[in-house]
Amino acid sequence: xxxxxxxxxxxxxxxxxxxxxxxxxxxxxxxxxxxxxxxxxxxxxxxxxxxxxxxxxxxxxxxxxxxxxxxxxxxxxxxxxxxxxxxxxxxxxxxxxxxxxxxxxxx
Amino acid sequence: xxxxxxxxxxxxxxxxxxxxxxxxxxxxxxxxxxxxxxxxxxxxxxxxxxxxxxxxxxxxxxxxxxxxxxxxxxxxxxxxxxxxxxxxxxxxxxxxxxxxxxxxxxxxxxxxxxxxxxxxxx
Numbered sequence: 001x002x003x004x005x006x007x008x009x010x011x012x013x014x015x016x017x018x019x020x021x022x023x024x025x026x027x028x029x030x031x032x033x034x035x036x037x038x039x040x041x042x043x044x045x046x047x048x049x050x051x052x053x054x055x056x057x058x059x060x061x062x063x064x065x066x067x068x069x070x071x072x073x074x075x076x077x078x079x080x081x082x083x084x085x086x087x088x089x090x091x092x093x094x095x096x097x098x099x100x101x102x103x104x105x106x107x
Numbered sequence: 108x109x110x111x112x113x114x115x116x117x118x119x120x121x122x123x124x125x126x127x128x129x130x131x132x133x134x135x136x137x138x139x140x141x142x143x144x145x146x147x148x149x150x151x152x153x154x155x156x157x158x159x160x161x162x163x164x165x166x167x168x169x170x171x172x173x174x175x176x177x178x179x180x181x182x183x184x185x186x187x188x189x190x191x192x193x194x195x196x197x198x199x200x201x202x203x204x205x206x207x208x209x210x211x212x213x214x215x216x217x218x219x220x221x222x223x224x225x226x227x228x229x
Contacts, residue, residue, distance in 0.1 A: 001170060030212075033212060033213075035215035035216075037154075037216075043221075044220065044222050045154065045203075047215050047216060047217050050214065050217075056215075088153065090154075090216070092207075092212070092213045093212065095156070095169075095170075096144070097156065098153055098154040098155065099153070100153045
């Protein structure tokens with residue numbers, strides 16, 4: 001089973017700042033089958049990025065994904081108030097597993 | 108428009124069997140490439156994948172829970188059912204169903220239900 005590790009656990013930033021979230025896999029994720037989800041309190045997760053770097057429908061271009069193999073990054077170029085949430089990475093190349101999440105909160 | 112909705116008991120007793128139903132619209136599980144998956148989330152904790160069923164009735168389970176899980180579908184009703192046996196308080200969680208589209212491989216979970224909270228307590 002591929003284990004995903006996310007860092008940092010919590011990221012404290014101000015609106016307008018850049019957020020960089022990391023996701024590392026215990027083994028290579030085939031064909032970059034890596035997704036990112038955003039989850040706000042009391043809500044279901046929402047797909048942001050799939051295939052490591054493709055934005056899902058309706059996702060603003062301030063969200064971008066990059067990486068391959070075992071190291072992946074989600075970048076939020078300028079944080080908007082609605083972006084403060086928990087972010088999960090997930091691989092779907094070998095069964096499905098989620099990372100433990102990174103909370104982005106207001107500094 | 109794709110929608111999914113989970114339904115089932117809010118409270119189950121330890122050792123009981125949980126049965127959850129996912130009712131969906133906007134796609135059909137008889138269409139090639141369509142899949143429905145279950146994911147759960149204990150309060151304050153991370154997401155955990157449970158099971159998946161595809162258009163061809165192939166079924167896949169989490170390794171750690173496979174002995175307790177059964178997933179099935181009723182294509183005519185646009186429903187997917189998940190059963191989990193021998194429930195324990197550690198199974199207290201919000202249970203989500205979500206759609207996956209298969210192309211050359213499984214895709215991401217692109218549409219989610221709102222989730223249903225299941226509490227396991229005597």
